[in-house]
Amino acid sequence: MSGAGFLLAVNFLIAQCFFMFFLAVAARSRNRVAARWFAGSFAVASLSAIFEFLIAYVPPVRLWALLAFASMLAGMFMLRIGIGHLYNLKTSRTALAGIYLCFVALGSLIYDLPRGTLQHALPYQAPFAVALGMSAWAAWRAPVKSFVDRALVVLLVATSLHFILKGFAAVFAGAGATAKDYLSSPFALVSQSTGAVLIVAVGLMLLCVLVLEIVADEKVNAEVDLLSGLCNRRGFDNRVDALMAQSAPHSIVICDLDRFKSVNDTYGHEGGDAAIRAFGEMLKAASPEGALVARIGGEEFVLFLPRTGKEAALLFAHALRATRAVSPVPGLPQGVRVTASFGVAEIGQNEPLRFAMRRADDALYAAKNAGRDCVREAEPPAVVLHAVKQAS
Template structure:
């Protein structure tokens, strides 16, 4: 076995391994179709190695050469479909089908030309280069610019440049005038080696993109409360930390805490399924009523929190009053139509950079506690809570 045939065997095995890897990892992905398309692409691409071995040992060069070309080009277009699923940039089926048909027709037309000529090299390599550029354009069009995305774009462009360079080098260094003589040439050894490096690099980067997507989804899911659909306390703290870390973060900010009134009685009287419906309804109401930049969370049980960036305490108080009025008018699945529930709110502002967010949360919690103690179904601000506590202390004195 000469060097070129050895590399063809290696390329075939590598492609099969990538096929298995993508099938396995697609089961964990949020977009499993993308991984399946990539797996299919590497499986189809591996057929080119078989066809090139057939060229070496069989007499039907034309069919085998056409099979090698069509399998690689089809694989590249399948990768484009997979990228379209992964990056939400759908491929145009009619355009891709037309491009594939035109490329295959061109390949049949140039077969009888000697392999060392410019026109044969141009007709053979150019479709591959265009397919690689189409894949790179899809990622660029998506607008995603994470490190793995940039690397993948770079590799696709580099591979396209490699196909273009082969137009020149196959003529300059002559890979042979026939398909069989090409496989025995030094140029074929170099070309197959470089192709192997690019295939492995592109495959690993595609795997990295999917793994990063899976990790991001896992992190996001770990920060989401499954019942309300809002952030949990961890997700709330992480998002608030990002806001407070902004160099131009405009103070004050505002924290609103909410606690459902007599929620235990709902679970005890109507069941936990009805209680879950109340939690889901409040979560939906917060998402619909909160400003786009607000961070809404369920801290646990029947306690909720809203962080309002660049919002003063008075505006936060008015926002909480609106929530209180809206919630008290809601009807809930699993509860009698006549039953209405209420909630109490505490509001506290974070006035200056350097003030810990926990202080604002504790302040809102104190105001919420005062609202509960003062009769529920009301909104209290930190200042009003402090004043109420002072009046109570004076009365007791």
């Protein structure tokens, strides 16, 4: 086997590996359709390696040569469709199919032209350059572009231009007098070696885009309480510091569903889940823009209200209490009402957040002791801080 033949086999195996990688990623990615198109792209394009081998050893040569050209080009057009799905871009598959068929017809028309000439080499390589150029343009049009997305655009442009350069390389290096001579020509070694590098580079960059999205999704999922749809304690802790850095005043509201155990005992865990879900939806809908809402315990919730003083926070808590007191809970009998109690604290200047949350929590317990379904204001921070200092 020649050096070019060995590289052809290596390229085929690399493409098959990426085919399996993309199928594996598709099982976890929210862009599973794009990942499947990428998998198909590498699988179909890899068929050209098989056809290239058949050209050298099995007639009819013309058929295998056209199939090698068509399969590689089909893989690149599938890549373009996958990128459209990846970036949520409108893609006319009919138009792409029409362009593809025109290029395949072009490949058939130039087959008998003298090889090793620009007359044949440039029209042969141009469809590949155009197909990858369309993918680069689609990626460039993406509304939100990260560094990896921009790197993908640069790589696709470079790969597209490389096919134009290959047209000139075929002339200067010598591509053989016939299609059957390709594997033993000097140009084949150049073509397959650069192809191996670019296959790996494009495949890894696409995998990088998909895997980074999976990692981002997993991070979000780890910070979201699935039942209420709000942040969990981790999500709250990871986000609250940035809000604390904004100009004061800030306030904390801690709330807790009343007699939640009796809801579970009477209506089962499904009834309890319905109450938590309804309360979470109410908090999310009622909270002002910029507020941070989280479920931090079984039936306990916290709201961080940036740039909000004590008076506004108390009014907001009273409105939440009144709304919850009269609102039905989907999934529970119509006449059943699940109320909530609230503790409100304004965060003092330079006061640690955990101290303010402790004061709000104490106010919540005061609301519970006062008969539930009410709002209580926390002790001023100076009093609490003084008490902590005395205790230490």
